[in-house]
Amino acid sequence: MPPRIDVDAAAATSFVLVDRLPAGTDTDWHAHVRHQLLFASSGQMHLETADAQWLLPPQQAAWISAGVRHRVRVRATADLCTAYLGPPTPDLAGGACVFAVPPVVSAMLEHAVRWDPRRRHGDEADRFFAVLVDVCRDAVRRGRPWFLPTARTPELARAMAHVLARPGAPHTVAAAARVAAVSPRTLARRFAAEAHMSFETFVRAARLLRAMSRLLEPGAQVTEVGHEVGFTSPAAFSRAFASFVGEPPSAWRRRHAAAPEPGA
CATH class of the missing domain: 2.60.120.280 (Regulatory protein AraC)
Structure with missing residues (x-):
């Protein structure tokens, strides 16, 4: 070096x-x-x-x-x-x-x-x-727009950080609003005005971006990753991932991971 x-x-x-x-x-x-x-x-x-x-x-x-x-x-x-x-x-x-x-x-x-x-x-x-x-x-x-918007106010920044810390956890506007110290209606307006997306869309994108990272780790399995990032069924995870990334999670992992996919 x-x-x-x-x-x-x-x-x-x-x-x-x-x-x-x-x-x-x-x-x-x-x-x-x-x-x-x-x-x-x-x-x-x-x-x-x-x-x-x-x-x-x-x-x-x-x-x-x-x-x-x-x-x-x-x-x-x-x-x-x-x-x-x-x-x-x-x-x-x-x-x-x-x-x-x-x-x-x-x-x-x-x-x-x-x-x-x-x-x-x-x-x-x-x-x-x-x-x-x-x-x-x-x-x-x-390429595809694999990104999350950034916050311009501290309240929205707190809400985003709350989601990104545990993207697979259940997330609601009300819970994020309590973390941000604003009302749910105010937080929803902040997402629309600053992030140009809804709270729900932000959570979904955060989950799928984390899934992309996890799938490239040695030993990661598609079903487990989908559960970790908050999807209740493998089919729901596969559909959401394919819509966001352009191909199913198993195909993504085979093409990009350094190690072959175990048991997916």
């Missing part, structure tokens, strides 16, 4: 760094002068910008545009392979987005570690990173 460097002062136009962040890491709010492709081959992260938040499991990457303030919190020890992409790299998101990582992107990131960020590189590196961005552009285009 290379020594830590100031990524914004690096001599190379584009480069890739590897790192390991222990569980509990909180980067606090920051931004970079380059676009960032944040990818963890293992572990789980929570990415937040001013406009959205994502649960980021392995096999999904985040594109974070240059200058966008963001915060990363690590839920389970994460092995990172992160690209920092300087001009003339085009912006793929106009902010931030998360997408499923094709195997070729993972392989390219691992290959690009060989270029030292502390010195400039020639045309070979420029062509390589241009191809990497093209592949990511296609993956972003085919």
Whole structure:
């Protein structure tokens, strides 16, 4: 692993760094002068910008545009392979987005570690990173909006945190409103005005995003994960997951998990 460097002062136009962040890491709010492709081959992260938040499991990457303030919190020890992409790299998101990582992107990131960020590189590196961005552009285009909105008031932030702490628990507007210290009617209005979705839609998305993370853990089984995130039957979980992700949970796990699915 290379020594830590100031990524914004690096001599190379584009480069890739590897790192390991222990569980509990909180980067606090920051931004970079380059676009960032944040990818963890293992572990789980929570990415937040001013406009959205994502649960980021392995096999999904985040594109974070240059200058966008963001915060990363690590839920389970994460092995990172992160690209920092300087001009003339085009912006793929106009902010931030998360997408499923094709195997070729993972392989390219691992290959690009060989270029030292502390010195400039020639045309070979420029062509390589241009191809990497093209592949990511296609993956972003085919991706789905796997994100949760962020709160703009402390009351809504408390309600969202209450749901995210235990997404599989029974959740009602009344219970969340008590945590937020507002009336149920006020909380429902806050979700509509700030999150642009209902409380029920937020809970459902939080459950399914957590399920996506859990399904990629070694030994996870579809039926157990569905129960953990609050679905009363395997059929209900499968229908909801397929509607949200685009394929059933068993197919998702087979395509994205590092280990084969046990007994699903």
